[in-house]
Ligand SMILES: NC(=O)C1=CN([C@@H]2O[C@H](COP(=O)(O)OP(=O)(O)OC[C@H]3O[C@@H](n4cnc5c(N)ncnc54)[C@H](O)[C@@H]3O)[C@@H](O)[C@H]2O)C=CC1
């Protein structure tokens with residue numbers, strides 16, 4: 001059995017219920033096998049893969065809070081500090097009822113390589129809770145965030161571990177978490193990113209993941225003789241990533257015809273009216289169904305199925321495993337020629353392989369959505385020097401980062417005789433950077 005296969009099977013055996021973590025382990029480790037084979041003796045002796053797949057630290061804790069009826073509720077909190085070879089642990093917090101240790105570990109493992117791709121000094125981590133902010137009052141969300149921070153503050157800091165948002169954690173939650181950190185520690189520092197602009201947040205962080213996705217997609221299309229101008233785009237999700245992906249795609253001349261949430265999806269052939277969608281999602285905290293009730297050109301469909309739309313480019317921006325093999329077949333049948341992942345691991349492994357086998361341009365999440373964490377790292381820099389940069393400065397650095405990431409994927413895929421396989425390009429580029437740093441730092 002190869003070293004990679006040994007490590008995959010041992011890790012699965014030791015962590016049997018962590019199915020999403022198994023999925024990313026398979027994707028990443030199988031595509032870097034060629035590099036591992038070249039260095040097998042040294043990697044085995046130094047247990048490089050064993051150290052890579054085992055988090056440096058994982059913290060699980062109780063989060064008790066009081067709801068509006070006076071009832072005590074108890075949720076579970078997690079912070080997985082996966083790898084600090086390149087810098088302080090960095091990665092978001094997810095608040096969603098589906099959260100468990102397997103999901104946080106998959107996200108944390110992906111984050112290691114994503115952060116490496118940005119070339120910025122950030123290690124990989126992730127956290128969250130099975131708390132569901134949906135339907136909770138602001139006071140309940142605050143009570144939860146304060147309780148969460150009461151435990152997690154002792155493990156984080158601006159040079160140790162810097163959490164941020166993810167699903168269910170936006171500006172409101174980051175504000176509550178920051179306030180509690182400051183109260184407990186007496187420190188006003190860049191311990192979280194995605195903060196409000198008046199207390200250390202960076203311009204363009206809110207837009208960064210969605211904008212970055214489009215900058216990278218644009219590069220991928222350009223390198224393959226295509227452009228976004230005049231193309232039809234199907235997008236899933238209607239949260240932070242989807243919103244700013246839609247906005248930038250429209251600015252680049254594309255017609256975006258869909259969005260979704262966990263209840264269903266909308267199809268609007270005249271193009272998504274982003275002002276209406278944002279009003280429903282951000283102000284009313286409503287469902288995408290309301291969009292179709294208010295806009296004549298739109299239809300609403302309950303459940304899944306957003307990938308059955310005829311389009312040129314698809315951008316999954318909702319959640320993991322939202323695009324399966326049947327969806328991938330529908331995309332190919334409907335003429336989609338490019339897929340770029342805004343969400344983390346939205347495409348199942350068999351769907352990814354089907355798309356690659358059918359020569360669909362495919363930008364994997366750890367490259368395509370790295371713009372968010374890249375601007376988070378720029379927020380850390382601004383906090384460290386106690387300065388604010390302009391929107392244009394940050395946006396230009398974001399654009400440059402995404403252009404560089406694509407260039408790295410492209411050249412690595414060519415170097416390993418797999419031109420156009422950006423999954424392999426991303427995994428090998430990220431892996432080499434992390435492992436070089438780990439090796440230089442000794443056995444830690
Ligand atoms: N916010 C950020 O900066 C980054 C987010 N991501 C990833 O992007 C994805 C979306 O995150 P955000 O937009 O930040 O979260 P969000 O909480 O702002 O929005 C999530 C959206 O996905 C939808 N959704 C959730 N579960 C769904 C399901 N089962 N089916 C269909 N829709 C579903 C929700 O209704 C919501 O519209 C996640 O995979 C996240 O990990 C990745 C990089 C950075």
Ligand SMILES: O=C(O)CCC(=O)C(=O)O
Nearest residue numbers: 091092164166372373376
């Ligand atoms: O901005 C950050 O630190 C986190 C972003 C994130 O969670 C992600 O890239 O998945």
